[in-house]
Amino acid sequence: MTAMVQNNMLNTPAESSAIVSLNGICKTFSNGTVALDDLSLDIREGEFVSLLGPSGCGKSTALRIITNLVSPTSGRVEWPQETGKQKDHELSFVFQEPTLMPWTTVFGNVWLPLRLKGVSKKAASDRVMEALQMVGLEQFAQSYPRELSGGMKMRVSIARALITRPKILLMDEPFAALDEITRFKLNNDLLHLWETFGWTVVFVTHSVFESVYLSNRIVVMAARPGRVVNDMAIDAPYPRDENFRTSSVYSGFCRDVSKALHAAMGAGDHL
Amino acid sequence: MTVAIADKQALDQSEQAVPLDEEEIRRARAVRIEKIGRWVLPVIILTLSVYWWDRLCVWNEIAHYILPRPGLVFHTLVEDWGILSTALGNTLKITFGALAFATFGGLGLAVLFTQSKWIEISFFPYAVILQVTPVIAIAPLILIYVDSVAAGLLICAWIVAFFPILSNTTLGLNSADHNLQSLFRLYGASRWQTLRYLRLPAAMPYFLGGLKIAGGLSLIGAIVAEFVAGTAGSGSGLANQILESSYRLNMPRMFAALTLISATGILIFLTTNLLSYLLLRKWHESALKREA
Numbered sequence: 001m002t003a004m005v006q007n008n009m010l011n012t013p014a015e016s017s018a019i020v021s022l023n024g025i026c027k028t029f030s031n032g033t034v035a036l037d038d039l040s041l042d043i044r045e046g047e048f049v050s051l052l053g054p055s056g057c058g059k060s061t062a063l064r065i066i067t068n069l070v071s072p073t074s075g076r077v078e079w080p081q082e083t084g085k086q087k088d089h090e091l092s093f094v095f096q097e098p099t100l101m102p103w104t105t106v107f108g109n110v111w112l113p114l115r116l117k118g119v120s121k122k123a124a125s126d127r128v129m130e131a132l133q134m135v136g137l138e139q140f141a142q143s144y145p146r147e148l149s150g151g152m153k154m155r156v157s158i159a160r161a162l163i164t165r166p167k168i169l170l171m172d173e174p175f176a177a178l179d180e181i182t183r184f185k186l187n188n189d190l191l192h193l194w195e196t197f198g199w200t201v202v203f204v205t206h207s208v209f210e211s212v213y214l215s216n217r218i219v220v221m222a223a224r225p226g227r228v229v230n231d232m233a234i235d236a237p238y239p240r241d242e243n244f245r246t247s248s249v250y251s252g253f254c255r256d257v258s259k260a261l262h263a264a265m266g267a268g269d270h271l
Numbered sequence: 272m273t274v275a276i277a278d279k280q281a282l283d284q285s286e287q288a289v290p291l292d293e294e295e296i297r298r299a300r301a302v303r304i305e306k307i308g309r310w311v312l313p314v315i316i317l318t319l320s321v322y323w324w325d326r327l328c329v330w331n332e333i334a335h336y337i338l339p340r341p342g343l344v345f346h347t348l349v350e351d352w353g354i355l356s357t358a359l360g361n362t363l364k365i366t367f368g369a370l371a372f373a374t375f376g377g378l379g380l381a382v383l384f385t386q387s388k389w390i391e392i393s394f395f396p397y398a399v400i401l402q403v404t405p406v407i408a409i410a411p412l413i414l415i416y417v418d419s420v421a422a423g424l425l426i427c428a429w430i431v432a433f434f435p436i437l438s439n440t441t442l443g444l445n446s447a448d449h450n451l452q453s454l455f456r457l458y459g460a461s462r463w464q465t466l467r468y469l470r471l472p473a474a475m476p477y478f479l480g481g482l483k484i485a486g487g488l489s490l491i492g493a494i495v496a497e498f499v500a501g502t503a504g505s506g507s508g509l510a511n512q513i514l515e516s517s518y519r520l521n522m523p524r525m526f527a528a529l530t531l532i533s534a535t536g537i538l539i540f541l542t543t544n545l546l547s548y549l550l551l552r553k554w555h556e557s558a559l560k561r562e563a
Contacts, residue, residue: 069453093457099450102554103472115468116458144554164458 018042018080019168019200020066025075027061027226035061037225039075043168048194048201050211050218052257054265058226059204063170066202067093092161094171098153100145100160106132107141110160124163131159134193151182158190168200175210187213188241195238208261212253213245220257222264230260339523347523348530355512355524359531362508365421365493366535369428373485376429377436378478384437385444385470386462402434406492410499420500424508427499428492435484443477444470476555479547486539494532 025039036058043049051059064070066077082090092113100109110131114124132138135155145153154174161169175183191214194201205211211218212234220230234253236244244250291299321341327333328340335343348355380398384391410427417423447469455465497510509528516525551558 067457069457091457093454095450095454097450099448099454101451101469101472103475104554112454112468113458116455116460116464146554146559 017045019045021078021080022062022065023076023078025062025065025072025077027058027065027070028073034225036065036072037227039226039228041219041228043200043202045081045167045200046198047217048203048215050203050205050215051221052205052208052211052218052261053221053226054223054261055206056226057221057223057264059221060172061226062221063093063172063202063204066170067091090167092164092166092169094157094161094169094174096173096176098145098150098157100153100156102145105142105144106137106148106156109145109156110163112160113164127163131163132156134162135159135189149182150178151186154178154186155189162193166199168202171201171203173204173206176205176207183210184242184245190214191238191240208254208257212250212257213240218257220260220264229264232257232260336520336522339526343523344526344530348527351524351527355509355527355531358507358509358512358528359535362490362493362497362510362532363535365424365428365496365508366490366539368425369432369492370486370489370539372425372429373432373436373489374482377433377481377485378440380433380437381440381444381474382466384441386466391441398434398437401430406431407495407499410496414496414500424493424496424500427496428489431492431495432485432489435488436478436481439477439481439484440474443474446477447473476547476551476557479543479550483540483543483547486543487536490532490536490539 020043022039022041022043025036026034027036028034039058039062041062051062053059061070065072068077101112107128110128111119111121111124114127115121129138129141132141135158137152137155137159140148140152140156145156148156157174175186178186187210190201201214203211203214216234216236216238218230218232218234219228220232221227222229236249236253324338325340325342328338339347380394384395406427409430410423413426414420414423417426444466451469452465455469460468493508494510497508498514501511501514509532512528513525516522516528548558
């Protein structure tokens with residue numbers, strides 16, 4: 001455990017190479033909205049990056065451009081470490097809603113990404129259970145989503161994202177719809193998984209406190225048009241726990257990030 | 272083993288020992304009463320209606336060729352079972368044949384429509400035209416153009432029954448969760464996989480809703496078509512029995528035929544309801560029991 005944590009602490013952003021680079025991304029929707037204007041961003045391997053900004057700043061659009069669900073009007077998304085085409089299974093996406101299929105069990109939902117790749121139920125079974133174990137839901141494999149609480153559904157959604165063993169995990173305000181107690185718990189669990197497995201996480205949020213608690217880098221964005229206005233390192237050691245949440249270091253970072261966010265909102269039009 | 276039994280007894284006792292407040296006791300009683308009433312009340316009302324029908328006939332001395340007594344209708348049902356059962360068989364053949372074609376046709380067309388917007392735009396108006404034109408108006412044409420009477424009846428009943436399945440299933444296939452669709456694209460799902468694992472399951476409640484309507488309509492379609500065709504002889508159905516009875520003022524047999532038609536309709540309704548419940552009970556809101 002300590003070894004892993006130290007490894008992670010050493011794994012500072014500056015030392016790693018970019019896993020994905022956004023170069024001069026612009027996106028204008030057909031209704032004329034400029035969602036992103038010249039966004040350039042290197043996401044480095046092993047980083048926990050939060051994209052923070054007011055609604056309409058294009059943070060979700062940026063995430064969807066990385067997944068290739070939305071194509072940019074101009075600019076390029078590059079995967080420097082990969083030769084040839086970008087592999088689908090190396091990224092996973094977690095939506096704001098759990099986005100589960102209500103007609104199948106927790107097992108069926110987590111199995112889905114492998115099922116779509118042609119892996120049979122039997123062959124996938126071990127990996128499904130492993131993913132469920134990671135989020136602490138192995139006893140609920142045969143339950144239907146409706147039988148679970150909001151937080152548990154979100155865990156299933158995370159397990160589904162993890163089953164493909166992604167290199168990069170993209171999360172679009174995944175905990176925004178949960179109550180605070182559940183959110184804190186899931187924050188801690190997510191951090192723990194990240195420290196253990198060392199993927200790269202890109203986390204979209206509109207909460208200053210959540211972004212400071214989780215990330216080692218916060219990209220502050222402004223709206224109309226969507227652009228990056230600040231790129232801040234959160235140099236606090238991991239593992240972070242509830243003590244960190246009440247520490248002066250934490251509140252110091254929150255203050256800085258809040259200021260940057262206010263500046264970002266002042267730079268654009270006020271909400 | 273003994274321990275388990277002791278545990279269970281303890282559990283039973285503790286369950287009984289938990290004091291329920293007045294409101295909860297009242298609610299539990301109301302639920303129990305409703306459960307019984309749901310079956311008993313309709314049966315009582317039915318019995319009373321039949322009794323009053325019988326009494327009205329006796330008190331007003333209504334002739335049996337105007338309004339037969341329920342006993343006589345039942346007697347005719349048994350007596351004429353030979354003729355009536357053949358007619359019932361013929362009507363059922365048309366009804367279920369039409370329902371089967373409507374199900375596969377409606378489902379197949381809906382899938383085709385959702386695979387290509389252009390196909391939907393091109394052909395949906397024709398589906399609407401077929402639906403809005405009263406079947407009784409086009410039935411004579413169909414029966415002239417189609418050689419076989421049975422085939423003509425089947426087409427008429429199918430026209431009435433297929434639209435609810437088509438329109439409901441199309442709606443269902445298009446209402447799969449947007450984020451789930453994105454997820455399927457992200458994982459590189461093929462068109463077939465998206466249909467099989469996402470769109471069809473999402474459309475299931477809508478399809479079953481359509482099937483419930485189509486079940487009743489295929490019976491109506493079959494009866495209406497039989498009326499228009501007016502065939503006698505071996506291929507004739509319950510509608511012909513009604514027509515024939517009206518010519519001969521054979522009211523008891525007409526009532527018997529009517530009873531059979533109603534019973535068939537009720538049976539179709541109950542079957543589609545049961546099917547819907549069995550397929551949706553694990554996940555869909557409509558089939559779930561909830562605490563008040």
